[in-house]
Every structure is written in structure tokens, then in C-alpha cells.
Amino acid sequence: MTISGLSNEREEMTAVAGFNTSLLHSCEAGDKQTGATLPPIYQSSAFYQPSAQQHEKLFHNQAPGYSYTRIANPTVTAFEERMTKLEGGVASVACASGMAALTNALLNILQAGDEIVSSASLYGGSIDLFRDLEAFDIHTIYVKNNDWQQIEESITEKTRVIFAETIGNPRLDITDIKRLAELAHAHGLPLIMDNTVATAYLVKPLELGADIVINSTSKYINGHSDAISGVITDGGSFSWDTEKYPGMKEFKKFGKFAYTAKLRNGLFRNTGACMAPQTAYYNLLGMETLGLRMQRECENAYKLAEYLDSIEGIEVNYPGLPESPWHKLAKEQLKHGYGAILTIRVGSKERAFSIIDSLEIPMIVSNIGDTKSLVIHPESTLNVHSTRQEKQDAGVYDDLIRISVGIEDIEDLIADFKQAIRGAKCS
Numbered sequence: 443m444t445i446s447g448l449s450n451e452r453e454e455m456t457a458v459a460g461f462n463t464s465l466l467h468s469c470e471a472g473d474k475q476t477g478a479t480l481p482p483i484y485q486s487s488a489f490y491q492p493s494a495q496q497h498e499k500l501f502h503n504q505a506p507g508y509s510y511t512r513i514a515n516p517t518v519t520a521f522e523e524r525m526t527k528l529e530g531g532v533a534s535v536a537c538a539s540g541m542a543a544l545t546n547a548l549l550n551i552l553q554a555g556d557e558i559v560s561s562a563s564l565y566g567g568s569i570d571l572f573r574d575l576e577a578f579d580i581h582t583i584y585v586k587n588n589d590w591q592q593i594e595e596s597i598t599e600k601t602r603v604i605f606a607e608t609i610g611n612p613r614l615d616i617t618d619i620k621r622l623a624e625l626a627h628a629h630g631l632p633l634i635m636d637n638t639v640a641t642a643y644l645v646k647p648l649e650l651g652a653d654i655v656i657n658s659t660s661k662y663i664n665g666h667s668d669a670i671s672g673v674i675t676d677g678g679s680f681s682w683d684t685e686k687y688p689g690m691k692e693f694k695k696f697g698k699f700a701y702t703a704k705l706r707n708g709l710f711r712n713t714g715a716c717m718a719p720q721t722a723y724y725n726l727l728g729m730e731t732l733g734l735r736m737q738r739e740c741e742n743a744y745k746l747a748e749y750l751d752s753i754e755g756i757e758v759n760y761p762g763l764p765e766s767p768w769h770k771l772a773k774e775q776l777k778h779g780y781g782a783i784l785t786i787r788v789g790s791k792e793r794a795f796s797i798i799d800s801l802e803i804p805m806i807v808s809n810i811g812d813t814k815s816l817v818i819h820p821e822s823t824l825n826v827h828s829t830r831q832e833k834q835d836a837g838v839y840d841d842l843i844r845i846s847v848g849i850e851d852i853e854d855l856i857a858d859f860k861q862a863i864r865g866a867k868c869s
């Protein structure tokens with residue numbers, strides 16, 4: 443039996459193993475037929491078959507191939523294979539957005555009556571989604587990230603999944619993935635991690651024991667803010683108990699592909715959460731420079747954090763700074779850097795607005811992971827639907843500015859923040 447879009451296992455590359463080399467060369471590049479160095483964009487909704495019999499086989503998962511882009515598309519498959527390699531999983535499913543990826547990743551294993559235990563330090567949109575799931579009798583119990591006792595106490599016989607972000611957005615706390623995975627597995631639960639802020643450049647959650655990883659690829663993977671998308675990558679090693687996850691029964695036969703097989707044959711195609719081929723192409727192109735961009739952005743963020751930390755009246759939150767409560771864990775768990783996002787508290791909402799308005803280089807944008815530096819006041823925007831408690835738990839205050847650091851020259855960024863802070867109204 444075959445399932446279209448599941449990546450075939452390829453021979454491991456032995457000659458090249460580095461992060462950047464592997465981004466460029468670990469999957470089949472371009473188009474074999476023509477020698478094109480970039481993958482063709484199969485801008486086609488549907489694919490014809492040579493015979494009715496072949497068509498029947500395709501629909502019965504008895505032949506590989508493509509039928510309809512909502513289900514699978516060759517350009518999208520090429521992107522999925524890259525993501526699978528990047529995160530070190532067995533299969534990936536590319537989605538229309540990060541939120542579509544998160545929704546599909548969770549609902550693939552949940553049903554009415556189930557509970558999610560989640561870190562409270564989450565992206566605002568994820569908190570909104572969990573609230574929407576209440577209407578379907580799926581409830582989320584929020585815990586303080588890395589509070590092991592509280593997590594243990596929150597797990598009930600209804601719990602079906604543990605969820606956290608590798609680096610919380612915008613709290614910038616670091617989840618101890620290894621420990622959380624061990625705790626989840628001790629209770630027979632899968633750990634789903636949102637790796638959007640860190641990316642595989644800094645950490646690969648599957649290697650540390652997580653079971654499913656999702657990325658909003660609208661951010662660093664794409665890297666240039668030219669398309670919205672997300673992706674689910676399956677680690678393939680979680681053993682699904684069919685009593686607890688009755689929907690998995692009929693897919694157990696797919697072994698390590700069980701989770702992905704269920705997703706592809708059900709919710710994913712039926713919710714129409716597919717990625718557009720054009721978007722897959724943008725992402726494939728963008729992710730070639732993921733390592734280069736992350737390296738530069740992390741370096742810039744580190745230098746900007748150090749500079750801002752030296753200014754009186756500015757409180758900097760960045761896992762790279764020794765005074766960060768998450769520095770030790772960040773140092774142990776993250777490779778190559780501490781991320782490219784920092785937040786600052788400046789004393790008041792008025793001063794935050796004044797600094798944001800005075801900056802000339804960073805743009806006021808509700809996004810992260812662009813080549814350009816971006817700033818936002820999360821309290822009045824991203825977390826507008828959150829309650830006071832949710833905001834506090836997510837580390838969102840009214841004097842807080844989030845900075846997503848780009849690849850600009852650091853001297854220019856520092857000079858710009860210097861003039862903006864100096865000129866800002868104090869109150």
C-alpha cells in the first residue's frame with residue numbers, strides 16, 4: 443500500500459552532513475528531466491491518469507501518484523521532503539498556514555472530551571485556537587512552562603497531548619524538551635512542539651524526544667514574508683494506544699507512518715488545509731538560506747540585546763543574556779545561538795509607542811522571521827483577544843516591545859534604537 447505524498451526514505455548522504463550543505467543537497471534538487479536546478483512549480487489543480495484502472499488504484503492507495511492538489515502536489519511534496527530532512531522526521535504534511543498545521547496536528551488525534559495540557563507561554567493565535575476548540579468539548583489546561591509538578595498534576599485520564607513552543611513567542615522562555623518528552627511518555631502521551639521561533643537551526647525537537655513538530659513556515663523557513671504556510675513533521679516513533687486514540691486503529695498498519703497516514707487520509711484533505719504549489723516553491727527557495735539568515739539574525743539580536751541592556755530604564759528579555767532566567771537551558775539546548783527575537787520593557791505603553799514610532803529601520807509589522815527587522819506592541823495587537831491572566835502568563839505587558847531582528851548592518855540598527863530611545867517621550 444502506498445500513500446501519495448509520504449516521503450520515500452532516501453539513502454542518507456554521507457559525504458555532506460553540515461546544516462547548510464544539507465539544506466541545499468540532501469534531497470533531490472530541481473528537476474531530473476530537464477536539469478533545472480530549481481523545482482518546477484506544478485501549478486495544476488489536478489493530474490490525469492492513463493487509465494480508469496490506474497485511477498482506481500490511485501484512489502485505493504494502491505499506486506503512487508498525484509490526483510488532486512488538495513491531497514498532494516509534486517512541488518509541495520518536494521518541500522515536505524526538505525522539511526522532513528530538516529527536522530529529522532519520517533514524513534511531513536505542508537499546510538496553508540501555521541494555524542492550519544497546528545489545528546490539523548491536534549485534531550488528528552483528539553476528539554470531544556479530550557484534554558490538552560499546554561504551556562501557557564504561547565503565540566496569541568494558538569491561545570485563540572484553544573479557546574475555539576472548547577466548542578467541540580476539547581479543553582486546554584495551561585501550565586507554567588517547565589513547572590514539572592504543575593504539569594504532572596494537570597494530567598488526567600482525559601489528557602491526550604502535551605503541547606509547548608521550543609522558544610515561547612513572545613515570552614522567549616525555553617522549554618526543556620527532553621524532560622517534557624520524558625514526562626509525556628511516562629504518561630503514554632505524545633509531545634507536540636511548535637518550533638517556529640527557534641527553527642531546526644537552533645534545535646530539533648524530534649531529536650530530543652518530541653513526537654510531532656509543527657512550524658509556521660510563514661516565518662524563518664520562508665524567511666522573506668512572501669507567503670503564509672505551515673508544516674507538520676512526524677517523528678514516527680510514538681506508539682499510539684488505540685484505546686486512547688481510537689481513530690488510529692485503522693492506521694496502525696502503516697507503522698511509523700501511522701499518524702501521517704491518518705492525517706493525509708482524513709482531516710487534512712477534508713479540511714482543505716493544503717499548501718499552494720507556488721508557496722512551496724517560495725519556501726524551498728527561502729529555506730536554502732535558513733542557516734545563513736539565522737546565523738546573522740541571531741548575531742544581530744545578541745548585539746542589539748547587549749546594547750539595549752546597557753541603557754538605563756530599559757529591561758531586556760533575551761535568552762542570550764546571562765541574567766535571563768532561561769540562559770542556562772538555552773545554552774545547553776540551543777545550537778549556534780539564542781534566537782533572533784528579543785523583547786524590551788520600557789516603562790509605559792506611551793513610551794513603547796513613542797519608541798516604535800521613532801524607529802526608522804524596523805517596520806511596524808505583526809510578523810517575525812523576515813530578513814528585515816520588525817517591531818510590534820503585542821499587548822495591543824497580537825494578544826488583543828487574550829484575558830489579563832493569559833497575557834501575564836504569556837509574558838505580555840503594556841510597556842513591552844517585541845523586536846524580530848533582521849539581517850541589516852548591526853551598527854545601523856543600534857544607531858536607530860539609540861536615536862529612537864533618546865527622542866522618545868518619557869512617562
Ligand SMILES: *Cc1c(COP(=O)(O)O)cnc(C)c1O
Pocket residue numbers: 539540541542565567568607611636638639658659660661670671672810
Ligand atoms: C506565526 C506563528 C504561528 C501561526 O502561524 P501562521 O503561519 O501565521 O498561521 C504559530 N506559532 C507561532 C509560534 C508563530 O509565531
